[in-house]
Amino acid sequence: MNNPYPSTLLENAVNEFAKLPGIGRKSALRLVLHLLRQDEKNVNHFTETLLKLKKEVNYCTCCHNISDTEICAICADKSRDPSVICVVENVKEVMAIERTVQFGGLYHVLGGIISPIDGIGPSDLEIASLEERVKAGDIKEVILALSATMEGDTTNFYIYRKLTPYQVKVSIIARGVSIGDEIEYADEVTLGRSIQNRTPFNESYKLVTK
Amino acid sequence: MNNPYPSTLLENAVNEFAKLPGIGRKSALRLVLHLLRQDEKNVNHFTETLLKLKKEVNYCTCCHNISDTEICAICADKSRDPSVICVVENVKEVMAIERTVQFGGLYHVLGGIISPIDGIGPSDLEIASLEERVKAGDIKEVILALSATMEGDTTNFYIYRKLTPYQVKVSIIARGVSIGDEIEYADEVTLGRSIQNRTPFNESYKLVTK
Numbered sequence A, B: 001m002n003n004p005y006p007s008t009l010l011e012n013a014v015n016e017f018a019k020l021p022g023i024g025r026k027s028a029l030r031l032v033l034h035l036l037r038q039d040e041k042n043v044n045h046f047t048e049t050l051l052k053l054k055k056e057v058n059y060c061t062c063c064h065n066i067s068d069t070e071i072c073a074i075c076a077d078k079s080r081d082p083s084v085i086c087v088v089e090n091v092k093e094v095m096a097i098e099r100t101v102q103f104g105g106l107y108h109v110l111g112g113i114i115s116p117i118d119g120i121g122p123s124d125l126e127i128a129s130l131e132e133r134v135k136a137g138d139i140k141e142v143i144l145a146l147s148a149t150m151e152g153d154t155t156n157f158y159i160y161r162k163l164t165p166y167q168v169k170v171s172i173i174a175r176g177v178s179i180g181d182e183i184e185y186a187d188e189v190t191l192g193r194s195i196q197n198r199t200p201f202n203e204s205y206k207l208v209t210k
Helices: A008-018 A025-037 A040-056 A091-100 A127-135 A150-163 A188-196 B008-018 B025-037 B040-056 B091-100 B128-135 B150-163 B188-196
Strands: A081-088 A105-109 A141-144 A169-172 B081-088 B105-109 B141-144 B169-172
Touching: A008 A025, A008 B040, A025 A040, A025 B040, A025 B091, A040 B008, A040 B025, A040 B040, A081 A091, A081 A127, A091 A105, A091 B025, A105 A127, A105 A141, A127 A150, A141 A150, A150 A169, B008 B025, B025 B040, B081 B091, B081 B128, B091 B105, B105 B128, B105 B141, B128 B150, B141 B150, B150 B169
Parallel strands: A081 A105, A081 A141, A141 A169, B081 B105, B081 B141, B141 B169
Antiparallel strands: none
């Protein structure tokens, strides 16, 4: 079959967009044609914003989350409890947990999880700096909030062992049936875990279902 | 609610990606974080490829499709029939029709369809240049291959009226039940149209269903 693209310039741009996660060649073409219809000013603004982020991005020296300042707004917030640290994979998880408005401590952003297949080992992640924070003292609890996957569990165990020498409580976020899920359709591992980790039910239990 | 983004640089980049069609804020964040994990070299290449396309893009002077050369490969192909012109909205439709390997004529790319809501009138499209091509003679048939929507039909009628003064056959691609569709689930308009426009059935009819 012939090359379906009428222009190499177009094909190159489509190839670049198709490298992005979840963007197939059809979507990539749609996005490129959309940008091609925009004013040159807008396209320049698009690329400049991206390059500016890449060049000037800064990470909080305390929790390693993306931040415009040396210490991020969360770490600098005096109303938060600095003795509880929630360990997350990335900025996306910080944003997701912040949206719940259920956590008042600080974070530690690993920048990924241990994944031998992708060549990511403990030294590629902010695990040593987490140990340093705990070693420095005044930390009462470390909450592990990584994905409920094999890689997440590997990372959980690795961090747990690293922190064992210190007087710190290590906990993990609850795994169980999601709110709104029907028991019938829950997978066996999740359902089994939710029975093992059942919590007391009484009058003060908050009903969150619709 | 507080601004969920820990960095303005990050937020700006997410805003730019979220302007693209079909990209929500969650996907935009995922794409931006993916690019942030890449080498600066790769990010530069991404933006340069896009800017190069925007700056150097060229349209075929004959059919107005995107092309690296003054006359595109299709218009320049001597084995194709220059007396049949297929009118399409955009480069995507040229690529889709070329993939069918069922059309051996040339194209005319309008660059959109008439859409008063989006402020797109006939003068924003390559309709005058289509009329010029037909006026110049040697065109036997113009095939309308626009979307089967209100805007597509409006554009079809407009072009049809513009071409009426010339000795040219104007046809429209068949509308009917799609291959693989069950009659039961076909919409009424499509089914009605497919009955009106029924074609003779005989031994040479190609069965294309599985």
